[in-house]
Amino acid sequence: MSNKDEKTNLGRRDFLKIGSAGAVLGVAGITTMPQKAAGEVLDKETKKAVIKAMDGFPVKVAPEYKPFRQRNTVFSRAVGGIDPELGAKARTFERFETDESRPGFSRIDWALHHGSWAVEHAATPGSKFGVPNTGWYSWQQNTHEQRANFLDLNYLNDERHEFASKKEASAIIKRAARHFKADLVGITPRNKMWDYEKHFVALNGQEIGWDQFPFEPKSVIVIGVEMDYETMATAPSYTVEGAIGEGYSQMAITAFQLSVFLKNLGYKAVAAGNDLGMSVPYGIAAGLGEGGRNGLLINYKYGPRFRIAKVYTDIDFVEYDKPVTFGVREFCKRCQRCADACPSKSIPKNVEPTMKPTHGGESWFNNPGVEKWYINAKTCFEYWCEGNNSCASCITSCPYNKPDFWHHKLVDKVSALMPGPVHSFMREMDIVFGYGDTFDKKAVKKFWDDKNREYNGY
Amino acid sequence: MIFSGSELLFFILGFLSCLIMIGFIRLNKENRLNWKTGSIVGLGAFLLMFCIAWSVSSVLEGEPRAASMGMVVFGMPALILMTLGLRLALKKN
Numbered sequence A: 001m002s003n004k005d006e007k008t009n010l011g012r013r014d015f016l017k018i019g020s021a022g023a024v025l026g027v028a029g030i031t032t033m034p035q036k037a038a039g040e041v042l043d044k045e046t047k048k049a050v051i052k053a054m055d056g057f058p059v060k061v062a063p064e065y066k067p068f069r070q071r072n073t074v075f076s077r078a079v080g081g082i083d084p085e086l087g088a089k090a091r092t093f094e095r096f097e098t099d100e101s102r103p104g105f106s107r108i109d110w111a112l113h114h115g116s117w118a119v120e121h122a123a124t125p126g127s128k129f130g131v132p133n134t135g136w137y138s139w140q141q142n143t144h145e146q147r148a149n150f151l152d153l154n155y156l157n158d159e160r161h162e163f164a165s166k167k168e169a170s171a172i173i174k175r176a177a178r179h180f181k182a183d184l185v186g187i188t189p190r191n192k193m194w195d196y197e198k199h200f201v202a203l204n205g206q207e208i209g210w211d212q213f214p215f216e217p218k219s220v221i222v223i224g225v226e227m228d229y230e231t232m233a234t235a236p237s238y239t240v241e242g243a244i245g246e247g248y249s250q251m252a253i254t255a256f257q258l259s260v261f262l263k264n265l266g267y268k269a270v271a272a273g274n275d276l277g278m279s280v281p282y283g284i285a286a287g288l289g290e291g292g293r294n295g296l297l298i299n300y301k302y303g304p305r306f307r308i309a310k311v312y313t314d315i316d317f318v319e320y321d322k323p324v325t326f327g328v329r330e331f332c333k334r335c336q337r338c339a340d341a342c343p344s345k346s347i348p349k350n351v352e353p354t355m356k357p358t359h360g361g362e363s364w365f366n367n368p369g370v371e372k373w374y375i376n377a378k379t380c381f382e383y384w385c386e387g388n389n390s391c392a393s394c395i396t397s398c399p400y401n402k403p404d405f406w407h408h409k410l411v412d413k414v415s416a417l418m419p420g421p422v423h424s425f426m427r428e429m430d431i432v433f434g435y436g437d438t439f440d441k442k443a444v445k446k447f448w449d450d451k452n453r454e455y456n457g458y
Numbered sequence B: 001m002i003f004s005g006s007e008l009l010f011f012i013l014g015f016l017s018c019l020i021m022i023g024f025i026r027l028n029k030e031n032r033l034n035w036k037t038g039s040i041v042g043l044g045a046f047l048l049m050f051c052i053a054w055s056v057s058s059v060l061e062g063e064p065r066a067a068s069m070g071m072v073v074f075g076m077p078a079l080i081l082m083t084l085g086l087r088l089a090l091k092k093n
Ligand code: SF4
Pocket: A341, A342, A343, A344, A345, A346, A347, A375, A379, A380, A381, A383, A384, A390, A391, A392, A393, A394, A395
């Protein structure tokens, strides 16, 4: 046998040997390796380089900062009869108006919108306008004597459960929240700076002080519920209301169940949606993310594609979470995709965040004294009324809004570790690769497309 | 479904890595690789694997444009580097 042949034969034998060993190892690997273990370890280790825990609130707050009065939110002014002009516009919102020739605005999309919001409307009426003490977000803490019957969900058990340690208390609360379908949970001390100075009942125009609240809250459990990526891609439309309404409905379910869980452990608890306090700073304080240019909380996993609910409680024997940073604010300085995508031009384009609004219009709905980008909530709401849906283009267009796939995590990590000019490049690549399109008719078609879906489990 | 799309993708990538390593070993045995050709072929092979991983993942997540862009942005340089590197390696003797 010639040298050449010997080499070739050896090569083939090698190939077969290595190939079969590889196959055996592959099969053995799949069956014996703890599922996703390698990926998880890698992800966990690389996260450490990117996500930094912070001591104290990570955003500059002016010493003269004052808590915000809820009556000054756009919803309160529009629905609570304070601003008749805005009120007239608000009354045109959610008018029954469908158009079969416009993807995302057909009768079916309209029905999806209302089906998705149904739980929120039925269980916590008015809460989307920030109405407090409504339905499942009730303030009632019934004592043993006040207990209506054994199914009274407002009953506060008079025997308090004591946790062995703060760590255990936090772990149990978070595990229960996850069981109740929370995708994110963080716990932070109650901070009056982020609470509304006074509550506002938009349905009757009444202001209520904290003295009416049934107890002194010590902690706030902040809950995040994911909104579906595919549905979110249809913004703005009635279809996207499917994602938003579903998020609000899940907020009500999860926060309410967690409040009942706490009451059964003997701790006072009130579930809340948009009421009681501002969700974004509470979310930042509880370590769920950073505040973005679009005025929303940006989470490491979901970007801005999630809704925030809260549970105010009197338990303080818990381990609190720390705020985190993973480079969102730096990225926002160069990105501005949400500002470009906003159909009402309500998102500012100034590179650096500021201590007061820069949009130049009315600003009664902004609360100055925090270093951030101040959006024009009034023009945003007016666009909602005009377009007859809650838009959400600033969520869809954000480069942090991605499905949970390895390659996005990789890009996010690289981007967080790189300096500013790379962020501009990443933004451009995001556009070129086709992510974050809004007014995308194909997205609506894809949402309703039956291809590759199975409904019967096999 | 026995394997999810991602599981299958990474299994195939593992198999491809194995083939690439065998190719490297053979080229090395035949003394056809130096640091220059080795780096070009190596980078090309890495980009090719990354291109497959990216594009298949993009299809799995329902983003066809990202998949085709992945082929252009990672696949083209991969093919150019691999062709160049292999030609240099095979021309040597
Ligand atoms: S919801 Fe729409 S209109 Fe409002 S800020 Fe976001 S993108 Fe602009």
